[in-house]
Structure formats: structure tokens, C-alpha cells
Amino acid sequence: MLLTISTTHRPATDLGFLLHKHPERAQSFPISAGTAHVFYPRATEDACTVALLAEIDPIALVRGGATTLTQYVNDRPYAAGSQLAVALRTVFTTAMTGRCDARPELAQQPIPLSIRVPSLCSRGGIELVRRFFEPLGWQVDGEPVPLDAEIPGWAESRYVDVTLTGELRLADALRQLYVLLPALDGTKHYWVGQDEADKLLRAGDGWLAAHPEREAITKRYLEHRRTYVNYALERLGIDDEPEEPRVTEAPEQPESLAKQRQGSVLAALRAAGAQRVLDLGCGGGALLRVLMQEPSFTEIVGLDVSAKALDLAERRLKLDRLPDRQKDRIRLRQSSLTYADPSLTGYDAAVLMEVIEHLDEERLPALEHAVFGVARPRAVIVTTPNSEYNVRFETLPANTFRHSDHRFEWTREQFGRWADGVAERHGYTVRRLPVGAEDPEVGAPTQLAVFTEVAA
Known part of the structure; x- marks a missing residue:
């Protein structure tokens, strides 16, 4: 799984300060099911791009728990949004908090960003990506990734090649990605419990409660586990609105x-x-x-x-x-x-x-x-x-x-x-x-x- 973050902020190599990863070094970090690699394909004053490559070992992922062949032979180890989110958190933990001791003023400054995920699992297609990211100020460009154009019915898949463009604080962008990548996927490679609800609330602080799709994001991130969804929605201050639970508003109304x-x-x-x-x-x-x-x-x-x-x-x-x-x-x-x-x-x-x-x-x-x-x-x-x-x-x-x-x-x-x-x-x-x-x-x-x- 690959994710790239680019900026044209000058000097663009300031991206290295924000991420706490030097542009002249390639680094590797162990994650739960493989290795995350960070490197800079481009690093000039005019433009800088950092790449995060999550290399998953499917055998290590299921070792000790595999019971069927399908646990080895399927796409999930390679393209799960939750795996990429784990890699983001592992590699860019400090950057996600908005801390940058070397350049504290830069960490609080919105900068132009372009983020690309060439194989993003979205169970809802590119339209769902737009619904999740556009309210946060992102411009979303993308197209479905074809499986095999020669086979009828296989022209499109649930994977999309997505590029997000916007001007945000890097910490905000990383926290949004950490939540929305697995929410778009709609399933995770690990058990969802109370700690996941707390992670959602921490990463969503400052933006999730005001998001028009906050309930859908919460439910998908927590795999529709009612106990944890209700807990998270309550903490976000979202009312269940008991007045019309079974009689949804007329479809032409723009809001509830x-x-x-x-x-x-x-x-x-x-x-x-x-x-x-x-x-x-x-x-x-x-x-x-x-x-x-x-x-x-x-x-x-x-x-x-x-x-x-x-x-x-x-x-x-x-x-x-x-x-x-x-x-x-x-x-x-x-x-x-x-x-x-x-x-x-x-x-x-x-x-x-x-x-x-x-x-x-x-x-x-x-x-x-x-x-x-x-x-x-x-x-x-x-x-x-x-x-x-x-x-x-x-x-x-x-x-x-x-x-x-x-x-x-x-x-x-x-x-x-x-x-x-x-x-x-x-x-x-x-x-x-x-x-x-x-x-x-x-x-x-x-x-x-x-x-x-x-x-x-």
C-alpha cells in the first residue's frame, strides 16, 4: 500500500521538519503485520514529496490464527485501509499531534498539500470519498481502478486512485486520513473495541463532530458495533433525535x-x-x-x-x-x-x-x-x-x-x-x-x- 504527500510550500523541504523525517534518509519501521518504509522521491525548495509504503507480510499477519486458505489468499493484507492507517500512526505519530519543536510556527500553518493513494479501498466508490473529504476542504480527484477490462463485469472494482488537494495544517490532514481511510474501507484487519472508539474521538477532535457525514464515518470506522458507535456518538455530542426514528424526513429536504x-x-x-x-x-x-x-x-x-x-x-x-x-x-x-x-x-x-x-x-x-x-x-x-x-x-x-x-x-x-x-x-x-x-x-x-x- 502506497500513500504520497506533496507540498509546494517554500521551502518545500520544510515537510521534513513537520514529519520529523529527513528528506535525505530512507527509513523503515516495524508495524504489526510487516514494515512501513518512508522515503522522499522528490525534495527541492519548490516541491517535496514523501512516500509511505506499507509492506505487509500476509503470513505474519495471520500466523497463529489462520484456519482457512482464504486468510492467506485475498486482498485484505495488501489493501486494507486500516493497515495504511496503522502505518500512518506508527511512522508519523509526532506529526499527527501537531508538534514540531524545530519549527513550531510552521506546524500551526496551513500549507498546500496534495495526497495520493493509488489503491484506496472505498466501499462506495469515488462518490463516498468526496462525501467524506470535500466537507473538510479537500478537492477530490480520482477514478476507479480496473480489475480486468477484458472480462465483462470486471471493468471496475471497489478500489479507487485518489488525489486530495487542499491547504490544511499537516497534523489535521494526517488525523483525517487516519480516520477516513479505514472508514471508507468499512472493515478492519483487527478487532474493534472500546480503545478504537477512543482513538476515533482523539483523531476526530476538532473536525469530526461538525462533519455532515459524522454518523456514517463513526459507524464505518467502528464496524457498526452498536455499543461503541453509541458511545462515540454520545461523546461527539450527536443527538440520536428520538422524535423521528422511524419516519425519516421527506427526501427532498436538504437537512434533517x-x-x-x-x-x-x-x-x-x-x-x-x-x-x-x-x-x-x-x-x-x-x-x-x-x-x-x-x-x-x-x-x-x-x-x-x-x-x-x-x-x-x-x-x-x-x-x-x-x-x-x-x-x-x-x-x-x-x-x-x-x-x-x-x-x-x-x-x-x-x-x-x-x-x-x-x-x-x-x-x-x-x-x-x-x-x-x-x-x-x-x-x-x-x-x-x-x-x-x-x-x-x-x-x-x-x-x-x-x-x-x-x-x-x-x-x-x-x-x-x-x-x-x-x-x-x-x-x-x-x-x-x-x-x-x-x-x-x-x-x-x-x-x-x-x-x-x-x-x-
Whole structure:
């Protein structure tokens, strides 16, 4: 297996400083199933290329554990993405950390890079390579590697000849390769356990959580082992979003309905000029994560009746790792939303995102009194499913709710009557907005109401 890294940064031989490998020396390093060789085919001030060649000994790879001939006679020892990732980590460990004692300023500087893997296993072809690398700033060029053009059906294989071009810190590029090479392959040459999940989190720090394909990357890197996938996703702060687990959003929507809801709520909070915000029924902290990224929110309070949900939110938000300045902005409290709590008065805005449908309808007056009568924030934002849209979810059985814990789901007319009544009883104006792609017959999948207190 071969991987080359090239740069035109001047002087290009600075690549040797970053990799801690001298351009004038060829070096070899033992790896678990063979030897990794590092050498420089080109090293001038204008252009420099380093090559990593992983030479695999298939006999050593399976010695002591081989039970069938296929463990020796197959492509896996030679082209496994995990083998190349192991070679990368073994040879360029220090470079992956971003440490360069000789040139520390250079290690923090993005430089032009061109990385080529002439035989990359991608179970999803070149399109999957693009989906994984392009969001990170890479330009992806490549083509399938033919097996035998003379044999029908053998013109293409799962291997691709790929070149990545971009301007990144070398440490970031190496960590991305370490994760994405085996993720593209989708299988590993060794057992996947808890330590692999931790390696993924370390190598993905700073980029994986924001990647649009983070869940697919995590699942493929960890070979779909549910325990470790769930652990990694939780540590990345990715919400499983229980609201639509079986009724995936309409295919034409560009992003998940959950993300669109969060974006709509955030836009409403900005429009209200809110600085101190209550997230009522915060659950596992999906919206809190979004609010924390908005510097204009000076105080954020998440409330939920479930201690388990609040523990999950604390872990997902990584509150124990936040700097004091960030930590001081957010508080989590256990409380029932139907209990009047005078300590919640004086906030600019409160959000009830996908909350009211989890209450029995006869308890809504108590929630209304607690939020609109006692807390009385200047603005209240409420989202709830539009039951009319349920017919558009092909996998949702007729006359059932989107989630097993929903006590009701309202039509647009029902939600409108409730919202108008609340506004009239408590001195608010209200406007309703759609969330998600609107269907001309049944409306949008989610309905949102923005209540604004009428000035005295």
C-alpha cells in the first residue's frame, strides 16, 4: 500500500521538519503485520514529496490464527485501509499531534498539500470519498481502478486512485486520513473495541463532530458495533433525535428536520433580541448545544423533569471540560414544566421545542400558567408536530403518532386555536411559521409559534 504527500510550500523541504523525517534518509519501521518504509522521491525548495509504503507480510499477519486458505489468499493484507492507517500512526505519530519543536510556527500553518493513494479501498466508490473529504476542504480527484477490462463485469472494482488537494495544517490532514481511510474501507484487519472508539474521538477532535457525514464515518470506522458507535456518538455530542426514528424526513429536504427545527428556533431567538434564554424540556441537550455556540446568549438555562436526561445533557455538552467563562453561561436544573416557579421570571425568551405533545392535554393549562402566567418571558417559542403531515411519512402506520411517548399530535387548526387562546389569555401576540418543506396539501412537518409579550 502506497500513500504520497506533496507540498509546494517554500521551502518545500520544510515537510521534513513537520514529519520529523529527513528528506535525505530512507527509513523503515516495524508495524504489526510487516514494515512501513518512508522515503522522499522528490525534495527541492519548490516541491517535496514523501512516500509511505506499507509492506505487509500476509503470513505474519495471520500466523497463529489462520484456519482457512482464504486468510492467506485475498486482498485484505495488501489493501486494507486500516493497515495504511496503522502505518500512518506508527511512522508519523509526532506529526499527527501537531508538534514540531524545530519549527513550531510552521506546524500551526496551513500549507498546500496534495495526497495520493493509488489503491484506496472505498466501499462506495469515488462518490463516498468526496462525501467524506470535500466537507473538510479537500478537492477530490480520482477514478476507479480496473480489475480486468477484458472480462465483462470486471471493468471496475471497489478500489479507487485518489488525489486530495487542499491547504490544511499537516497534523489535521494526517488525523483525517487516519480516520477516513479505514472508514471508507468499512472493515478492519483487527478487532474493534472500546480503545478504537477512543482513538476515533482523539483523531476526530476538532473536525469530526461538525462533519455532515459524522454518523456514517463513526459507524464505518467502528464496524457498526452498536455499543461503541453509541458511545462515540454520545461523546461527539450527536443527538440520536428520538422524535423521528422511524419516519425519516421527506427526501427532498436538504437537512434533517431536527436541524431545521433548531435553526428556526435560533432564528426566532435572534429576531427577539434574546440574551437570557430558557430551554424548557431540554432533554439530552440537542438545542442547548446550538444555543451555546451563539455568543449573544449570555445566560442559558436548561430544565427537564428527567434526571437521566439532564445527566446525558451534561455529558454531551462536556460541561466538566468547558472553560469557566463558558461554563458560567449555562445551568441545568431538574424541574417539572407544570410547576409555577417564580425564579424563572425575568428571562428574555423561553423555548418549548417538541415538548407540549409529551404532556397529557389536561395538563396543558398548568404548563400555560407556569410559562405564560408566572415566568412570563418576553418571548416564547413553541414547536410541535403537524399531524396532517404524517401521511407523507411512508413508514409511519396510519393513525399512529411519530413517537411512542407523544400524548397527542395537533393539526394546524388545532395548534392555531391553542396558540391564539394562550396569547389572548396572557397578553401576547402570536405568529405561526412552518418548519421543513411545505407540502401544498398538508403543510410543513413541524409547526412553530412565536409568542411576543404585548408592551404595557
